[in-house]
Amino acid sequence: MSEQILLEMNHIRKEFPGVLALKDVSLQLRAGEVHALLGENGAGKSTLIKILGGIYARDAGEIVIDGKVVHIDSVHDAQKYGISVIHQELVLVPHMTVAENIYLGREPLKSGRFVDFKKMHDDAKKLLDSFELDIRPEEEISELTIAQQQMVEIIKALSFNAKILVMDEPTSSLSEKDVDFLFENIRKLKKAQVGIIYISHRMSELKQIADRITVIRDGEYIGTKDTKTTDNDELIAMMVGRQLTNYYTRTFGNPTEKVLEVKNLRDGKLLKDVSFHLFKGEILGFAGLVGAGRSELMKCIFGIDPFQSGEILLNGNPAIIRNPDEAMKKGIALVPESRKLEALFPDQTVKYNITIKALGEFIHGIHVNNAQETKITREYVDKMAIKTPTYQQVVGNLSGGNQQKVVIGRWLATKPKILILDEPTRGVDVGAKAEIYAIMNNLVKEGVAIIMISSELPEVINMSDRVVVMSNGRITACLPREGLTQEKIMHHATQFVTT
Ligand SMILES: Nc1ncnc2c1ncn2[C@@H]1O[C@H](COP(=O)(O)OP(=O)(O)OP(=O)(O)O)[C@@H](O)[C@H]1O
Ligand SMILES: [Mg+2]
Missing domain, CATH: 3.40.50.300 (P-loop containing nucleotide triphosphate hydrolases)
Structure with missing residues (x-):
């Protein structure tokens, strides 16, 4: 991780009708860093990411990329600044093929007008092969398992050559093997100085992959810690605002019926x-x-x-x-x-x-x-x-x-x-x-x-x-x-x- 700051989100505020989702949240991302965003359900993690990705407009605050204040008003703007987001909800189109989904909105053209399907399939195949995925470009998304769909989503995001990559719970339906594979790729991206914002509820993953962890609670910034110098107890206390005792509650009987x-x-x-x-x-x-x-x-x-x-x-x-x-x-x-x-x-x-x-x-x-x-x-x-x-x-x-x-x-x-x-x-x-x-x-x-x-x-x-x-x-x-x-x-x- 270098000291170069890729992205700053400063004092972000976002209100929905009846819900103040983000009060005053700040986040700094360095080149080559995996920065985890941690917080309870409803804390505001996805909202912050959607503001960065151009899906929601912020009510207050600023976004700074490479030292310049920028305005991100659309998904297209976000892509222009090198931001690529894997959202929590899969957003693939179920009745389109894998290739069509990967290149949606940026399909290669023939004679400047028609979609060049052959090139699109070839490119997609190369991409899938380079990730050693056993998925065919012409397969329909709806025919894939959830884990495969998630992998397609990840590959699509990687294919933008983003400088800033955001992953909102990318591993929630992945098997251990897929998670290892994802982490391998994350490490490669780190070497290439990509900055990664990583959201996950699996605390054990953070230890493996995150350099720093920012905790938000009820739309408020609580703090940022180096992964090396913090532990689960401290993070959980920051997240929930109290110590959590009795995590697994079980009273065992002697069932026989x-x-x-x-x-x-x-x-x-x-x-x-x-x-x-x-x-x-x-x-x-x-x-x-x-x-x-x-x-x-x-x-x-x-x-x-x-x-x-x-x-x-x-x-x-x-x-x-x-x-x-x-x-x-x-x-x-x-x-x-x-x-x-x-x-x-x-x-x-x-x-x-x-x-x-x-x-x-x-x-x-x-x-x-x-x-x-x-x-x-x-x-x-x-x-x-x-x-x-x-x-x-x-x-x-x-x-x-x-x-x-x-x-x-x-x-x-x-x-x-x-x-x-x-x-x-x-x-x-x-x-x-x-x-x-x-x-x-x-x-x-x-x-x-x-x-x-x-x-x-x-x-x-x-x-x-x-x-x-x-x-x-x-x-x-x-x-x-x-x-x-x-x-x-x-x-x-x-x-x-x-x-
Ligand atoms: N489009 C919306 N309209 C109204 N309220 C919303 C909208 N999107 C999010 N919210 C509210 O904003 C708050 C923050 O939600 P957000 O999705 O950012 O949480 P999160 O931290 O990502 O939680 P999780 O871990 O469950 O994914 C929640 O109270 C949620 O109900
Ligand atoms: Mg979320």
Whole structure:
């Protein structure tokens, strides 16, 4: 990292109707530096980045690039100043190809008028190859996995040869391998004197990749630390404004009553001979690498995807679950992995999003009035500590982490007996994570059975009664809580299994 200052954002202020998102935030970025931006959900991180990227106009403050005050009024302006942003929400166009997405708005032209598709595909292929990605340029974005889409997004941002690169939670759906790959590229960019602003809720990543860390809380600048001379406790205290005790809350019982049993399930694709059972009042962790088949398995159980053979038993009786409606009627809830795509109604209000499922199917016979809807909304906004100015706020305007809490809140409102959570704390800040753990603990105490898919091993180890490990569509181990280690889980997760 050099001493040369690439970018200064000074005293930035931004107000939305009813929300003062940024009060007075400053940030300095040096050439060759990875500067992490840390703060709770709703602290204002993405807003600051969107101001830099030309998406939002600031209300006050100045942006200085290479010592000159600049005005960034559009995405185009930002690009002109060498700023490239990977936003938290994927912004790729689903029904266009990978190549079209990478070169959107700057397509190579033939005879100055027509898009030169051949050149575009060739260029894209070179780019994808140089990153050793197994993605074809002509593939449609909608056909890629979320992790692949995120990689395309990253490559697109890198392809601008930016001087200032911003990454808003780039790793939230990447596997370990992809994260390593991303970090390798970040290190190369550092050498080339690119300045990088990096947002992530994964504290462990900051140690690996960040030189300095700026913390903001409730739209206010709290401070900037050198990564080398600070630690998690100090950063968390800066973020949440208090010490966080009892991070993982768990009271373990002795669950023995089987509520769910899955026998020899196969889907004809990935899943092979999957058998496990779930007890009332336990948290059953599901560990494995991305692509191991955990989400696919849960989709079969929840009736989203069909399975070829095998059996599902609920409380000892064979159950037929042909669609999510039937699953929900039987007391099962699934909080999916990609909440944005599968679960959120971004143009609707917080109230609508929290109550939609609960009201639709569950409150039979009762006349549901506005007051009851408000009561349910209040209960879960409080329980999940969702940061929103009113219940009428459009969900798309909440911060990323708070959108996730809305989806989890909605499923809790259905009062399920079996709750399946797919990566429940992804993108959620430390304070909210602790809240979610406490809620999970209360639910199991009340007798709910929870399945938790998670790629965060510390979370799996500290929260689970037992841990099922999957690899290649098979269950490779079912481990008791006692003696669990990351190494043990990884050993079974990487076990190669052939049919
Ligand atoms: N377009 C908008 N309209 C109204 N309010 C908004 C809008 N965008 C953001 N906000 C509000 O501004 C505040 C800051 O949000 P921001 O998205 O910057 O948070 P964040 O720090 O990125 O959080 P997360 O970690 O959850 O992504 C939040 O209270 C959010 O609800
Ligand atoms: Mg954000």
